[in-house]
Amino acid sequence: MIRDTRYRVPVNPFEEYEFDNADEKIEFDDFHLWYGDNHVLKDIDLEIRENMITAFMGPSGCGKSSLLRAINRMNDLIPECRYKGEIEIDDVDINDPDVDVYELRKKVGMVFQKPNPFPMSIYENVAYGPRIHNMGNGKSLDAIVERSLKEAALWGEVYDRLEDSAMSLSGGQQQRLCIARALAVEPEIILLDEPCSALDPIATTKIEGLMRRLEEKYTVILVTHNLQQAARVSDMTAFMYLGEIIEFDRTRNIFENPREELTENYITGKFG
Amino acid sequence: MDKITVERSVFTIFKLLTWGVVSIVAMLLLFIFSKGLPVLSPDFLTSPPENGMLGGGISIAILGTLMVMVLTIVFAVPLGIGSAIFLAEYTDKVDPRITRMVRLAINNLAGVPSIVYGLLGLGMFVLFLNLRFSVLSAALTLSFLTLPVIIAASEESLRNVPRDYREASLALGATRWETVRHVVLPSALPGIMTACILGLSRAAGETAPLLMTGAAYYLPSFSGNIFRQFMALSTHIFFMSTQSPNPDITRPIQYGTIVVLLIIVLTMNMTAILIRSYYRRKHR
Amino acid sequence: MRVTRKDERSIEGALFFSAILAIIILGLIFIFLLREAIPTFYEVPISEFLLGREWFPSSFKDPRFGALPLIAGSFLVVVTAVVIAVPVGLVCAIYIAEIADHRLKEILKPAIEILAGIPSVVYGFIALVLLSEFIQNVLHATYRLNALNGALILSLMILPTIISITEDAINAVPRDYKQASLALGATRWETMRKVTLPAAQSGITVGVMLGMGRAVGETMAVLMATGNSPVVTLNLLRSVETMTAVIAIEMGEVVFGSLHYHALFAIGLLLFIITFAVNLVVDLTIHRRGRMS
Numbered sequence: 001m002i003r004d005t006r007y008r009v010p011v012n013p014f015e016e017y018e019f020d021n022a023d024e025k026i027e028f029d030d031f032h033l034w035y036g037d038n039h040v041l042k043d044i045d046l047e048i049r050e051n052m053i054t055a056f057m058g059p060s061g062c063g064k065s066s067l068l069r070a071i072n073r074m075n076d077l078i079p080e081c082r083y084k085g086e087i088e089i090d091d092v093d094i095n096d097p098d099v100d101v102y103e104l105r106k107k108v109g110m111v112f113q114k115p116n117p118f119p120m121s122i123y124e125n126v127a128y129g130p131r132i133h134n135m136g137n138g139k140s141l142d143a144i145v146e147r148s149l150k151e152a153a154l155w156g157e158v159y160d161r162l163e164d165s166a167m168s169l170s171g172g173q174q175q176r177l178c179i180a181r182a183l184a185v186e187p188e189i190i191l192l193d194e195p196c197s198a199l200d201p202i203a204t205t206k207i208e209g210l211m212r213r214l215e216e217k218y219t220v221i222l223v224t225h226n227l228q229q230a231a232r233v234s235d236m237t238a239f240m241y242l243g244e245i246i247e248f249d250r251t252r253n254i255f256e257n258p259r260e261e262l263t264e265n266y267i268t269g270k271f272g
Numbered sequence: 273m274d275k276i277t278v279e280r281s282v283f284t285i286f287k288l289l290t291w292g293v294v295s296i297v298a299m300l301l302l303f304i305f306s307k308g309l310p311v312l313s314p315d316f317l318t319s320p321p322e323n324g325m326l327g328g329g330i331s332i333a334i335l336g337t338l339m340v341m342v343l344t345i346v347f348a349v350p351l352g353i354g355s356a357i358f359l360a361e362y363t364d365k366v367d368p369r370i371t372r373m374v375r376l377a378i379n380n381l382a383g384v385p386s387i388v389y390g391l392l393g394l395g396m397f398v399l400f401l402n403l404r405f406s407v408l409s410a411a412l413t414l415s416f417l418t419l420p421v422i423i424a425a426s427e428e429s430l431r432n433v434p435r436d437y438r439e440a441s442l443a444l445g446a447t448r449w450e451t452v453r454h455v456v457l458p459s460a461l462p463g464i465m466t467a468c469i470l471g472l473s474r475a476a477g478e479t480a481p482l483l484m485t486g487a488a489y490y491l492p493s494f495s496g497n498i499f500r501q502f503m504a505l506s507t508h509i510f511f512m513s514t515q516s517p518n519p520d521i522t523r524p525i526q527y528g529t530i531v532v533l534l535i536i537v538l539t540m541n542m543t544a545i546l547i548r549s550y551y552r553r554k555h556r
Numbered sequence: 557m558r559v560t561r562k563d564e565r566s567i568e569g570a571l572f573f574s575a576i577l578a579i580i581i582l583g584l585i586f587i588f589l590l591r592e593a594i595p596t597f598y599e600v601p602i603s604e605f606l607l608g609r610e611w612f613p614s615s616f617k618d619p620r621f622g623a624l625p626l627i628a629g630s631f632l633v634v635v636t637a638v639v640i641a642v643p644v645g646l647v648c649a650i651y652i653a654e655i656a657d658h659r660l661k662e663i664l665k666p667a668i669e670i671l672a673g674i675p676s677v678v679y680g681f682i683a684l685v686l687l688s689e690f691i692q693n694v695l696h697a698t699y700r701l702n703a704l705n706g707a708l709i710l711s712l713m714i715l716p717t718i719i720s721i722t723e724d725a726i727n728a729v730p731r732d733y734k735q736a737s738l739a740l741g742a743t744r745w746e747t748m749r750k751v752t753l754p755a756a757q758s759g760i761t762v763g764v765m766l767g768m769g770r771a772v773g774e775t776m777a778v779l780m781a782t783g784n785s786p787v788v789t790l791n792l793l794r795s796v797e798t799m800t801a802v803i804a805i806e807m808g809e810v811v812f813g814s815l816h817y818h819a820l821f822a823i824g825l826l827l828f829i830i831t832f833a834v835n836l837v838v839d840l841t842i843h844r845r846g847r848m849s
Contacts, residue, residue, distance in 0.1 A: 072443060074439070074442070074443060077439075077442065079364050102445045102446070102447060103445065104445070105442070105443060105444060105445035106444070106445040109443070109444070110443040112436070112439065112440065112443075114436065116434075116436035116437060116439065116440045117440075118437055118440065118441070118455055119437070119459055128441070128444065128446075128454065128455075129444040129445065129446075132444065132445065132446045132450055132454075133445060178440070181440075181444065182443075182444065185444060185445065275743050275745075275746065276743065278743075278745065279743045279744060279745035279746075282745050283651075283655055283745065285647075286647050286648075286650060286651040286655060287651060287655065287656075289644065289647050289648065289651075290647065290648040290651040290652065290656075290664070293644065293648060293715065294664065294667050297667070297670075297671055297712075298667075300682055300686065303686070304678075304682075350574075351574045351577055352574075354570060354571050354573075354574030354575070355571075355574040355575045355577060355578065357571055357574075358571040358572055358574060358575040359575060362568060362571060362572070365568065366572065370576070373579055374575050374576060374578050374579055376839060377578040377579045377581075377582045378578045379835065379839055380582060380832060380835045380836070380839070381578060381581060381582055382835075383766070383769050383770075383773070383831055383832075383834070383835040383838075384585065384773070384828065384831060384832075385772070385773025385774070385775065385800060385827060385828075385831055386773065386775060387773070387775045387800050387803055387804055387824070387827070388585060388589070388773070388824055388827060388828050388831075389585075390803075390804075391588070391589060391592075391803065391821060391824040392584060392585050392588050392589070394807070395588035395589070395591065395592050395821070396584060396588050399812065400588070416581050419577070419578065419581070420578070423578070447564050448564070449563075449564050449567050449568070473673060474673075476675075477673075477674075477675025477676065477677070477678075478675070478676075479675070479676065479677040479775075479776045480775040480776055480800070480804050483804055483807075483808065484804070484807055506675055506677045507677075509677050509678070509681055510677050510680070510776065510780070513681055513684055513685070513780065514684070514780060523685075526681065530678055530681060533675060533677075533678065534674070534675075534678065537673055537674070537675060538670060538673060538674075541669065541670065541673040542666075545666060545669060
């Protein structure tokens with residue numbers, strides 16, 4: 001089922017409908033990405049608005065993780081990586097040489113697929129980011145750690161053992177710790193790369209609930225290969241295939257009334 | 273003979289041979305300690321040689337060995353760890369051919385005989401840089417010698433730190449050096465410490481390079497001046513057993529010196545091994 | 557404390573400098589050896605240096621700088637040591653890797669590491685005082701300190717190297733091979749002989765070469781064991797002198813800048829070239845093996 005789509009431009013839902021109180025946060029403009037000769041992302045035109053959960057979904061290899069990583073420039077770590085086009089956050093092109101990538105990564109937090117807390121205490125894990133960015137020490141740092149752990153719905157479970165090693169936590173707790181760690185530096189955007197794929201169903205439910213709370217304050221972008229999760233949790237969904245965005249719309253429309261045949265086939269399980 | 277008998281006899285021979293070798297070494301060590309331990313009185317350890325080397329203690333030699341070791345640490349450890357960090361974390365910033373040359377150089381340096389390092393020390397430190405026969409010349413020479421060992425083992429420790437930690441740190445907005453300093457290095461520390469201790473214990477036992485860069489046959493006293501000659505335990509053993517006027521009379525002193533040196537070296541080795549196995553068990 | 561971008565640059569520079577230090581040191585060794593060795597050949601032709609059988613550098617009237625006795629001495633002692641150490645090392649490695657059970661391994665492996673950690677001067681002392689007596693009692697040789705003494709102690713010294721590398725090579729053989737052989741009904745010894753050892757062959761060769769390299773470069777043990785008499789001989793019971801020993805002994809007696817001094821550096825240069833060549837071969841073997849696997 002491979003169609004020769006030459007860099008399609010999906011319909012922009014924000015131009016079709018009214019979205020009150022939703023400002024543009026991130027905009028991709030004619031964005032391409034190559035790993036060596038591999039054309040991983042093709043002509044991405046995408047607008048992401050704040051205080052929403054936007055999901056990127058699609059089969060393996062469709063480029064959703066690469067798209068996510070482009071937002072906090074983690075792709076820079078791959079030596080043979082080349083790009084073309086623009087990515088703007090708050091109307092500033094983040095790939096501009098004048099941009100401080102470390103500040104960017106403070107503003108854009110990331111949670112990874114496999115929970116990866118540092119081999120330090122729970123406190124130190126959360127305090128790592130604020131320490132690096134000189135956000136406080138002593139009592140003010142304690143306050144930051146507490147706030148972050150509360151926001152990540154972990155405080156109640158660890159408040160009396162902050163000095164314990166992070167490795168003593170369960171998988172789900174570790175992932176919430178990673179979320180707390182990301183929240184500690186006061187980001188505006190949070191990127192989650194398949195955050196629940198290594199977790200059991202109960203931990204997954206907790207984190208999905210957490211995401212809904214987070215969207216009130218942050219711009220949340222979620223990559224998932226779990227269709228039901230995208231349907232449950234997100235407000236907007238971008239369906240990707242072979243490096244292109246096939247369709248981007250309100251989640252309800254994507255799942256109940258997709259425009260593209262490809263999308264419909266994916267949703268109904270004709271390919272995965 | 274059928275196959276099983278053949279196998280059994282072969283395995284028995286192998287077992288005997290292996291344990292034979294181990295027993296020989298064990299017996300030699302036991303013998304040495306039996307001859308040397310009785311000599312170790314507090315007096316022996318704290319007084320200098322007397323009587324034209326026919327009597328007295330080995331305090332000067334102990335002092336000399338310790339001084340050279342400390343100075344060697346000071347030079348070799350920062351440079352060694354720095355190299356290892358570069359090779360483990362920063363090689364994408366330079367031409368890969370340079371990296372390959374560095375690795376080739378390190379491998380080859382590890383195989384250079386200690387006496388050749390001694391010649392380098394003599395030619396370069398003692399003569400060319402005019403540091404003369406001194407603790408400093410000896411320590412610089414030994415640090416060159418120890419460098420490859422420290423670098424190779426440290427790099428391996430750094431590489432064993434999981435990639436996840438680095439990604440998480442960078443994603444929080446830390447720079448590469450901040451990531452190395454706060455996350456990677458602490459994680460790799462046990463392995464690095466093991467490497468440094470093993471390298472040092474090797475340096476403590478070296479003799480030939482010291483002979484060529486500053487070890488003296490006899491010093492009545494030692495002021496701790498690093499620009500002057502010194503005595504060392506390893507060279508003392510050599511001098512006493514081959515150059516002293518009457519090696520048979522001074523045999524007890526030789527055994528005593530060997531035991532002191534062995535205690536230092538073997539303690540360091542065992543510490544390193546213990547650190548390594550403790551942290552290996554912790555990570556399982 | 558936030559590290560600025562500029563600080564980050566200078567840190568990277570410092571780390572880079574540490575790394576290329578290795579290349580610098582290797583270059584320095586080469587340069588200084590050459591610098592001090594070359595003057596030898598203004599007065600002693602290379603052929604005489606390499607092939608001359610007389611090493612009398614301190615003779616007044618007619619000093620001779622033929623290094624062949626030293627080369628031959630090293631050769632005799634090293635080859636004998638390797639011939640002894642390789643089979644013994646192989647046997648020990650096989651035993652440790654394949655036969656010994658877990659508890660025994662816990663004793664044996666540290667024992668080998670201890671063996672490796674004993675300083676060479678202690679080995680030299682053992683050879684000088686203990687081993688020579690033993691050989692004397694058994695063989696009643698004319699010279700108490702001889703090539704055999706040196707070869708035996710040297711083989712003990714390179715044993716840990718050969719054992720640990722061979723052991724690694726054996727452990728690196730995929731378990732599948734061994735299991736396939738056993739499943740066909742072969743005994744453990746047959747499997748070892750026909751499957752494991754051939755598969756570990758290149759690793760074992762590397763171990764042997766590295767052991768050889770270490771043996772050539774060893775100084776103190778052979779210096780104290782062999783009697784230090786520069787003669788060209790294949791008789792293990794005669795005193796000989798190795799390249800390493802002559803440098804260590806005579807450097808303390810020469811006038812810096814004299815022909816003798818330069819000649820010793822020339823021997824050092826020769827030694828360096830030999831060990832460098834051995835290491836290069838080992839490097840290339842490993843590199844090629846890495847690419848093929």
